[in-house]
Amino acid sequence: MSEKSIEPTGLSRRDFLKTSSLAAAGFMIVPRYVLGGKGYVAPSDRLRIAAIGVGGKGQSDIASFAATNRADIAFLCDVDRNRAAASVAAFPKAKFYEDWRELFDKQSRNFDAVSVATPDHNHAISTLAAMQLGKHVYVQKPLTHDIYEARLLTEAVKKYKVVTQMGNQGASNDGVRQLMEWYDEDIIGKVHTVYCWTDRPVWPQGIPWPVAKASVPEHLNWDLWLGTAPYKGYIEKLVPFNWRGWWDYGTGALGDMGCHLLHAPFKVLGLQYAKDVQASVGTVYVDEFKQGYFPESCPPSSHVTLTFPKTDKTEGDVTVHWMDGGIQPVRPDELGANEVFGDGGNGSLFVGTKGKMIASTYGADAKLLPTSRTSEVKVKQKIRRVPGQAEGHYAQWVEACIAGYGKTELSAPFSESGPLTEALLMANLAIRGHDIRRVNANGGFTYPGRGLKLLWDNANMRVTNFEDVNQFVRRQYRSGWNIGTI
Template sequence: MKEPKKEQDATSRRNFLKTTAIAASAFMIVPRHVLGGRGFLAPSDRLIIAGIGAGGKGQSDIASFYKSGKADIGFLCDVHDSRAANSVKAFPKAKYYRDYREMFDKEAKNFDAVSISTPDHSHAIQAIAAMQLGKHVYVQKPLTHDIYEARALTAAADKYKVVTQMGNQGASNDGPRIMKEWYDAGLIGDVHTVYAWTDRPVWPQGIPWSANKAPIPPDLDWDLWLGTAPYKDFVNKLVPFNWRGWWDYGTGALGDMGCHLLEAPFSVLNLKYATEVQASVGSVYVDEFKRGYFPESCPPSSHVTLKFPKTNKTKGDITVHWMDGGIQPERPEELGANDTFGDGGNGTLFVGTKGKMMASTYGANPRLLPLSKNENIKVAQKFARVTGGADGHYTQWVEACIEGYGKKELSSPFSIAGPLTESLLMANLAIRGTDIQRKNAEGKIKYPGRNIKLLWDNANMRITNFDDVNQFVKREYRKGWSLGV
């Protein structure tokens, strides 16, 4: 008996979809946006990711997205082939590019989201380009190299309605949420002072740029690596890690660890933008009598003090101290002589009117002081936990991308990560200001940026009382490169 036309049509459609799905899967999983636009759930319910920066932290980021079980790595991009080799081996079906711009031009229709784990000076230009294509973005910390870029990325995430996350995975730990619950319950009173410290840098800082030009490795595209930064000849040991200690590419210890250690104070106290900053830095000696002057390099150590205005969580202004290079605040009197302060090399301390609390890196292992107080804490859980904690930071972003913009809460979207990054970069303005030289009428060198407090005009993104440092708020890109906003 002949099938009714309606049933014939349904059968034909099922056969068509089945055949199409098989054909597509033979090539690769079709990006979700191709099948139905942003927010559409693909039959595989998986996100197709393009990774810019496939070695080092990029390698572990990409692996973590894949480990979520909800993402596929469709494309890999790296300017240094040997650094990318492990990721290429792990994801043999992923098409490989050296230039992210070529990848975007040729493959934009074939992926949904972009992971960016490149040196700091490349974050913004890559993230903006991805967002302008309507792609969700995950960007390693610090979000950007300079303040203007951070403000631009924050605005772009809202403009293009894409899902964003910064790679400060401790923001998804239980620790910051526990401290928020303790603070909201009044266990330490009103916080007025915060200390954060790190034993970083573990790379060279406070040194002159090498005068020894070295041969460029044949598998490294040096010009692409430099990107927006001024052209310089390649030198040994800069790549893949020691770039962090040079202002052209990195943001020093603050950029490396600040987003991990200051995220908890920002979330607990609802901090946003600082109003003033001052800094002192450690010096190095070129010989036993003469201190070095190396303004291209971050200092070996620093102590920065930031002032934040009153929030809905505090009764007054908040002073935040940042210390790096092994400098630590005075041990709290409530802490035993042999008790570990923070986690030893790193930590965060909240000082309130009724007590104190501290945490390790990533806001982990929160503790009230004295430590005996932790034996009987009775505070109800108020904030939902992220499944998997820090490891769940990756899955959280993947799931949010699949669900679509605005449908799932994230731990570090650019609306949060942007202001946090800006404050750290504002601290770097004060650090860099200490190296600015002038000669007085007698020809003697002076350092006018030292021993002063810089005042910040947030609306106009500028220091109002020492214009010399405003050159670092928005750096000049190398010819041929533009942020495109």
């Protein structure tokens, strides 16, 4: 990985991308023992990262990369200078950009990998562009905003052969591996039902789009923040956090917590793509008797049921229940009256033919039920643990990037996090189907998606029995922001 700074001149974008990809293919990693003694880290053994989105979670992400002592934060990119200020101060040698497209055009030869921590709607476009440049990528959860994007990035790995990791750090926790070992040793029999629940959202949902106009703050590039989303005027309190509750930008409670809670069932049971989904959602009222209708906003609560086909680890189909907004499953009889269910607000419950097991957020604090069995049942540790667990998630990706594609194991590569993301986004199809309405003969409204089980054609990525929701499988991108193909 060359440390020499070379900027392209006199090249078209297409020629530049082609040239930089060929140059990247010729780079070599020089073993550290050639250049120095024990403990010496050669420049070519370090990963140069360009970070897109460096406030909030992005700030903590790049700090964790730097803490590995194997990575350099080479470039910073953010549309909000106030949010980026702490990272700019922490990495004064990193050149700052507002627009990741300009960063890629001017500096693509001077970094090896990209970290993406933008709002959900802009994940896929910058990630795919980085992959097309031959850059390794670390992307915050959920991997994408749309099902089409998740499938696109999953397939892109096969073509561009870069190291990928999604930022659901709990995927590297010991708890997930403990659950896998118990299950593989047949401690609870064959699982047929899973419940996952969260107390999210902790931001406004089920509300109308504000009508009050507001001025764009000087420190925020609003057009770049919108990116792929339809153009709308700026509103107060959307940035930096409450965008999660609006479909144009976020993916609701499922997008925020689904990857953290559904990862364990996917790993334990070998789940891939769901075959059907149905949902019920909480309603809001504008006065004592009138229900609100706010299709731009995610609902305040939901209960979604997904059916996954039989895998090598199950005897038949698996039913997965997702609950948010504070809804929880019935407490299992085997759990003591004063014992915490999950972590109180979040958790997962596996129901098998011979027993049950539970975990909290991120698959942590894994327990057999009754909980006394947790210490009584002994199984051999067969699955390698990730040193540092959640923090090790970052180091794992850094080391994998330095080693090269396919050389080391990862906890959340796109080959796994892509299908996981698709499942939670498929659940959102059922949730959004609740707000689709039609005018009836009397001038009133009908809601044909409510109570409907959506049947999924996985090969063609479409719902076969309710065409209305297929518009959400692949949304329309704003002019100038099309994601393209691989």
